[in-house]
Amino acid sequence: MLLSEKRGSCEFQSEPSADLTQKKPHGQREDCTVDPSLSGLDEDVMTDSWRQHRKHVFVLSEAGKPIYSRFGSEEALSSTMGVMMALVSFIQAGGNMIKSIFSDERTIVFLQKGPLVIVSVSANRQSEQQLRSELLHVYHQIVSLLTQACINRIFEHSKNYDLRRLLFGSEKVLDSLLDAVDSEPSFILSAVQCLPLASSSRDALSRILQKAITPNLVFSILISNNLLVSIVQEKMVVEDARLKPTDLHLLFNLIRASSALQSGEKWTPVCLPLFNHDCYFYAYVSYLDPPQCRVCLVLLSTDREDFYALAECKKKIEEAVMSQNALQCVANCQLYSVDNIGVAKLRHFLYKPSDVSDHHRQLSQFTCPEMEMPYRSQEERIHLLDLYRNMQRRIHSASQPMKLIYHSTDRETVLTWVTSRFELYACFSPLVTKRSAIREVTRLLRWLKKEEDRLFICSLPKYSTTPQTDSSSLSLS
Structure with a gap:
């Protein structure tokens, strides 16, 4: 085992063992392995396909040591990460902290947590706040494997320490997390x-x-x-x-x-x-x-x-x-189907209640139906979730927060509604009017109230x- 917990402290002990047994009664960590085909580790960073990924995430230490890259090997990207760290250090030397860089095609967001620097380079329309939330998830996943106390202690002892030694075998956990961040609505609603x-x-x-x-x-x-x-x-x-x-x-x-x-x-x-x-x-x-x-x-x-x-x-x-x-x-x-709800032209929705008792509020929950046509393919699923993310960015805008957004395109209509009681994102087929969408959402809310005990854990x-x-x-x- 690498670390031990002693009621509030961590002890640095030894390198992790790759040996796996059926039972490990003394707290030895299981090797976190995933099908290698799921990883972008071997992707050539000089190709156009690497540049065209919708989002890159990099993790490096304050000393500029590469720790993790979502696509491509850290060794091949060491000079790129060095430039990132040089930029962070340059801004810090002036008494400031770099948070983000915006261009016509990319948004670059920096998150510094203790001795770690995490960077997102995104080509989609997510807000800086949304991207920073995703970077926090990456940081928290690393902490879940090592603990924050141990990370800090290691870099206090040696600023040039290569953290990949401790995370070896766990890169696929971070890959899986970033895939989930893009493809699962639970990360949109933090529920x-x-x-x-x-x-x-x-x-x-x-x-x-x-x-x-x-x-x-x-x-x-x-x-x-x-x-x-x-x-x-x-x-x-x-x-x-x-x-x-x-x-x-x-x-x-x-x-x-x-x-x-x-x-x-x-x-x-x-x-x-x-x-x-x-x-x-x-x-x-x-x-x-x-x-x-x-x-x-x-x-x-x-x-x-x-x-x-x-x-x-x-x-x-x-x-x-x-x-x-x-x-x-x-x-x-x-998962239930929208066809079982009886709401005209409804394709999908996300619903997160907020007017709940204290024991329910201990764990934020949401519900949504199964994604059906035309959102069955991965591409269309991501399209819908991107649309939800865009609606969330707009309705929770720090400069101009709103309570209701009616958004219509030639592909779909989305009604976003936030009150003191709930947060709702409802997707309808195109050409649905605002009045009709609100009427159908009212029916949906009645159905959700009726099904509350089935859809949520109402007490822990x-x-x-x-x-x-x-x-x-x-x-x-």
Whole structure:
């Protein structure tokens, strides 16, 4: 293992091991490997195809050492990253900080977090704020693998340290994250999407999780196809250290991108940076329905020696779901279609409620239907999400915020509506008038209210353990 958590501190120990076993009870990190075809690492940086990517992301250290590039190898781009760092240093020498550069065709955004500099070069129409939010996700994903305390300590000891040594094998996790940022609406709304499920079925699964507990277990999470099924938490988790959507996004991405976590029972340290950026949780990851691998169980503990205790919890959960046939509802569940809603000419929508009770507000959620024609292809899907991003940029503009936008083109009509109760992006077929769109959205809102218990987790179930330490340790502070 590379790092160890000691209630608020990190210890630099040794290089990570590439050796993988079925069980790693002492917190050894699983190698994060993904199909190499998903990576742009070997792409020639001198070609036109490399230049024509819609977005590039670079990570480098304050000393100008390359750490990561979304497309092309860091070695081939070392001179480019050197120029970036020289520009950052030049501006800093004048007592300022470079934030962004704009041209007719590109937007370049800089984010400096401690000893790391992260840069986005984008050819699309996203705002500086949106691009900076994406860079923050990249930074947080790196922190989730190493912890912020360790990153700072390493560069305090050696400013020229090559961080790629510690991130070796994890580049594909960052690749997967950036793919998801472009192709998943959860990053647009900074919210988590739940699997649409009857509240009785979700409650039954939550009760099973609540009964399978052990000291130091903090969160029990069920995931299906990257959608949240259920989450329960320890009662003693402090209120100012709630689990944020970004933490779940990073956790989901790590599981999705790491092939080593997709079989058997795996044990890996993971930092949830918005919960506590300096320490690890220890994650027990296992699928409840092999070989289909549709329902993933994640148990997060504060104790690095908890593997076997959590394996016992998983065994209890497995026995309960089998005896109650509780996974059948998940297996049969799919995203809903706009055809089932009864709203004329509606093609797609994103909906995020905001007038919710305190326990609901602990975890921001959204819902959307399955993308259907004409948005089935990846290209058309990205087109629609870009349209949503553009609407979000306009309606949340710092200089001229708005409450409602009606946007019509020859391809589609989008109505964006933000109130104190919700944030809604509704896409209709072209030629729909503003009055008609508002009338149909009113119908949509009634349907969403009716289906609220199925589409959202309206309360976060809790359980109580008998901790081996005082309750403050559960905050990882």
